[in-house]
Amino acid sequence: MSASVVLSSLANGVMLGGLYALVALGLTLIFGVMKIINFAHGALMMWAMYASFWLAKLGGVDPYLSLAVTLPVGFAAGYAIQRAVITPVLEAPEHNQLLMTLGLALFLENLALLAFKADPRTLLVSYSQASVSLGPILLSLPRLLAFAGALAVTLLLFLFLKFTDLGKALRAAAEERDGAALVGIPVRRVYAVAFGIGTACVTAAGAMAVPFFYVSPEVGNTLVITAFVVVVLGGMGSFAGALAGGLLVGVVESLGGLFVHGSLAQIGIFALFILVLLFKPSGLLGAPSA
């Protein structure tokens, strides 16, 4: 195996990792703010992928351009889902919340199955097979674009949380819910915004994945399981952790693919997962639990 193959695989792993990080970011944001594990995250991403897929297939809209429509719709959908089905179980025991998001995932998946059938579909855009060479490294162009896009979204989100009033309110509500209510932050609305943003993250990730990833009603499961691993690896609720964890998982998966075939490539991820949990249960960048 030549050095350039390994290097290329490493680089493509980093690229894929950026996308995982974005999916994980949405998940970790929702968890960090509401302490709810959103099992419907993957199903929402799947719907976003279909939206971009069909807009490209039928309307000839490039997936990146389709974001102009799908991002606001994704945000609104997340906001509405929070208000309609999550808010009512906020005070409920944890298992009720799990059942709620799990039920939502099943509903969304079956709806897609009904609408689009089970067959995986792939979208070919002009740059689907294109690649860029950087010295000895061969990078897949759609992955490179997805990586850049994911980093851009992450940066925007970071700036939003750090510098805007609404972003600060979100962090405040995440840390101290009653304290937030007592300074006049409309906590429920802020929660809905968090869910909306989390959904917008997977919407973006979905559109950016479509040029190089298949779409099927189950695709969300595959991606979101990886995202769960990333979130736990990085530390539940930690932003930097999601980013680091995403990159790490992307690299491990990609390198693993060099040595073992197909879906077995993921075995490396779970091995890593178990190791981290054994030696640092709060995740790589998570605060040690009190």
Next chain:
Amino acid sequence: MLELEGVDVFYGDLQALHGVSLTVEASEIVTLVGGNGAGKTTMLRTVSGLLRPRRGEIRFEGRRLDRLTPDRIVEAGVVQVPEGRRLFPSLTVRENLDLGAYTRRARPARARTLEDVMARFPILRERAGQRAGSLSGGEQQMCVIARALMARPSLLMLDEPSLGLAPMVVQEIFRIIREINGRGVTVLLVEQNVRQALATSRRGYVLETGRIVLSGTGQELLESEQTLKAYLGR
């Protein structure tokens, strides 16, 4: 200004407040005293909209509060300094204060109020860039009070602000409360530091197992210390 009338509050099947009625007039300091578990925190949380009364009414300046969400109640000018402080620990002192002025009522004047508050609590100016969680207990208490002032309250409710603080700091907190009141903010004070609190207030109420059992001027309640002792078990 604030009126509670026959307020019942439950935690599930457990009744924590039994027909509580109480009034606070504009610009006075009223103290609510009572032993552990009497229901003081429950009462303030109910006024702030974090708990819903099952029966009774809460009115502020003639307006019903008991159907409003907590953010609307802050918007109306009723602001609480909660028990246990509840700062946003990983946010900076400055961010905590900024968030204090989150409502439409307070936001336009944020810069001016901040200047005012920093002048009153110079220590917070020094600590502005520090995480709120890294402050000492006394500094944190100043920070929560400052954060509440950022909301431009017309009624400020404080839940045991002197709890766990050194005597010097306690004196400072009471001095600040008097000063805030001197500037025209009405104060409802919950305290276990009975002597000091009643000495600071015009009127007081004694709460025992969810019922108001005694009320009067601060002086009257202080003089009936025998009764107080009985109620507070000390």
